[in-house]
Amino acid sequence: MSTLAEPLNDAGKLTKKDFIPPVDVRWCPGCGDYAILNAVQKVFPELGIPRENFVIVSGIGCSSRFPYYMNTYGFHSIHGRASTVATGVKVANPDLSVWVVTGDGDGLSIGGNHLVHVLRRNVDLKILLFNNKIYGLTKGQYSPTSELGKVTKSSPMGSPEAPLSPTALALACGATFVARTVDTNPTHMQEVFKAAADHKGAAFVEIMQNCVIFYDEAWEGVSGRTVRDDKLILLQEGKPLIFGKDRNKGIRLNGLQPEVVTLGENGITEADLLVHHSNNGNSLYTSVLSALQTPDFPMPMGVLRSIQTTTYTDTLVDQQNEAIKSSGKGNLKNLLMGKEYWEVKA
């Protein structure tokens, strides 16, 4: 595609245009992926990272065509394995900003194992999981996030499988950054992507995304205009868990169980509600956030968790530095000689 290196615009400051490659985007008209692409193209120029230092790695599926639509370095790899390739990229060159784009089938089914381990290792990758609750590119089979009973081409009498919650899985893996956003809210997406980019360590973002062809209105029941105030709960740092059209509902803990309560009823005030802290290492609060699933609870939106610990690549580099400090740079001649050698004289 590129021939001679293209100079950036005069000021050298990146704009959205710098991230749009000269190719046609081939998602279905109306696909939620367009909004996500748009949000990422808006966020990337703001991050202060040179364009050549971005790498986007994907697996297979509709969402995994994403790298082709971003004018950065990109690798469209194989089904489910994007996070392994991305780990290799980051290990090889920790200076790069490495993003993984995956879907509910790619990331949670065929690639579920890799997701678990990349999160537990805290590899400094930004993982965007487009969750449309359906297999789109293979034309309409149920996915690991499809609801129990969901009728699809491969489940004519309804899916016999219970769905998996991507954020609950990520939290259980010990992910240091977990967030959820939705394709219909560009502002919220940009905020979340920026927060993910700023996080040092593995950042996992579930994006509720619509598939117009095989699962239209996939999220209408939670993010539709008429229901979203009651079905989504916007997490705000240090603020109580309040939601509802009239901002009068909240989540409190009854024993070890979260429950929905109405402010003003039975003497309940804001002081009774759980307060959101994304840096809360408390495993009980993690469980509460994991338990907030439809239809019994509103879905939490925003940054569920953001904590700082050592990243995988930092540890690798630290160990190398430590080894060099204690025993000097590796000397090939000495290594080849080994501990025991002998001389045969002429």
Added chain:
Amino acid sequence: MSSISIEKKLEQLEAVVVRFAGDSGDGMQIVGELFTDSTAILGNDISTFPDFPAEIRAPMGTLPGVSGFQIQFGKRAVLTPGDAPHALVAMNPAALKVNLPELVSKGLLVVNTAAFTPDNLKKAGYTENPLDNPQLTDKYHVVSVDMTSLTRDALADSSLKQSQKVQCKNFFALGFMYWVYSRSLEFTLRWIEKKWANKPEIAEANSRVLKAGYFYGETCESLPVHYSIPQAAVEPGLYRKISGNEAMVLGLAAVTEITKNEIVYGSYPITPASSILEGLSKLKNFPIKTVQAEDEIAAIGVALGASFAGKLGVTGTSGPGVALKTEFIGLGVMTELPLIIINVQRGGPSTGLPTKTEQSDLFQALFGRNGECPVVVLAPCSPSDCFNAVIEAAQISINTKTPVMVLSDGSLANGAEPWRIPNLNTLPIFSDNPITADESYVIYGRDPKTLARRIAYPGTPGHEHRIGGLEKNEKGEVSYDSTNHDTMVRLRAEKVARIAQSLPPTVVHGNPAAKLLIVGWGGTFGAISEAVRESLEAGLPVAAIHLRYLNPLPSDLEEILKRYPKILVPELNLGQLCFVLRGKYLVDAQSYTKIQGKPFTVAELKEKIQEILA
């Protein structure tokens, strides 16, 4: 220790094969390794074959729990661990039962009588004590020693527990064998001291028992003779002992020095490849990063990702792991990235024989992928040759931008031999030549001669681009165009085929007017070479070539094959290379196969050569 002095005869031998065998908890591998080290330092040529069960501790005293270590050492060039042992140390009845059939007639048999209890005899399937059978002493030179009691006696005043004392008995056996073959104790005493530096009482006990075994040899009446084996005549230089997997580690370290670039080694533990991961993970002060991945697929994914980012990605495994990595190898071929896959072959199919050797992954290496997916395949021929092979793999992979598979095997990986430490200035010179920001770039543009592409790595401004598993055109754009696909498939195949043009000529050993050409590959080199040498000495018209390059095959191969009326292809599989040669060159090659998890013996190869030429 003893004041009795018996004058004993010292005889000189050209070469000897010794086997240590015992329960897998008896420490036979350690004893074998130490005997090897002491022998190497004396200047004998050596070759070893450790043979141990897949279970860490199979039930004690049983036949499946027997662990063995064979070493051949001598004055002349030693290319194999030897066929039948001249001396066998059997630490229990099960070890005797498994190994005695292979001991040469009149060979030295050393047994630990204390282990021949009714219980152990029963576990080994003996109805009566074989040591009581007079035929045993007729057929072999038997030295029956109660090693357990002698070990205890030697440690009478030690503060160790009885059970700990008895554990030292393998050092008694080792000490005794050192006396039999006139090896010095010095290296082993130093090793013991270092190994148990934090447990001086154990170090002291093992040292004492080692010496007790040696002195026992000096004084025992059942063995009036012992042996010396003169130094081998080898090229002057510095030498060390090396196993195949160690050589692989050193070779990769050398690649970082040659290319001035980092290696990222992604691997998942698997027998018999794990020691490469362990070895590389110790080299943290070298530009080498190791990632112990969550599975075989992730391991190669990490390696390929590293190659995409401009470092050299390497993954190591065995056949079952290669099966899992298959799709990623295809991605490496499609995207045209450097990548090294080390396959330390073991017995298959499926889990097969994890600790045993086989050459049965050749078809997998050559053909085991979807689509037209050529992979360069090369095979080292000895433990130390793994060093050269992996460097060569890196050179080809970097120069050609394509995955290269190195086919080692269990016998090379664990077997050891002396290695003349190379001078650093004899290493090949090569490096990647990435596209820089001020050059123009066509993503799948090609060198007209090699057809290799060049790469702009992430971090290079202005050359941001995407690659992937979908077919691309020259500009790197996704293309479903049928003629483009045809062109790209043929280009990738031709690129690999052209590597043959830069390979060295194939060396033919033996009689130029031979009636029979032996064609071998990989780890069978030692056995085939010895068999051919001995056949030539016997006046048989035989010649041999040993293939290092399995894909592409050397360009002079067809002409060589067609020179000989008969072709024999010995392989530790059911005839995979033979199938390829017949298919590719329309020659009437015959297959000679063995699938027992063991290397060829020289004797069986010689017999086959004689049979064909009769």
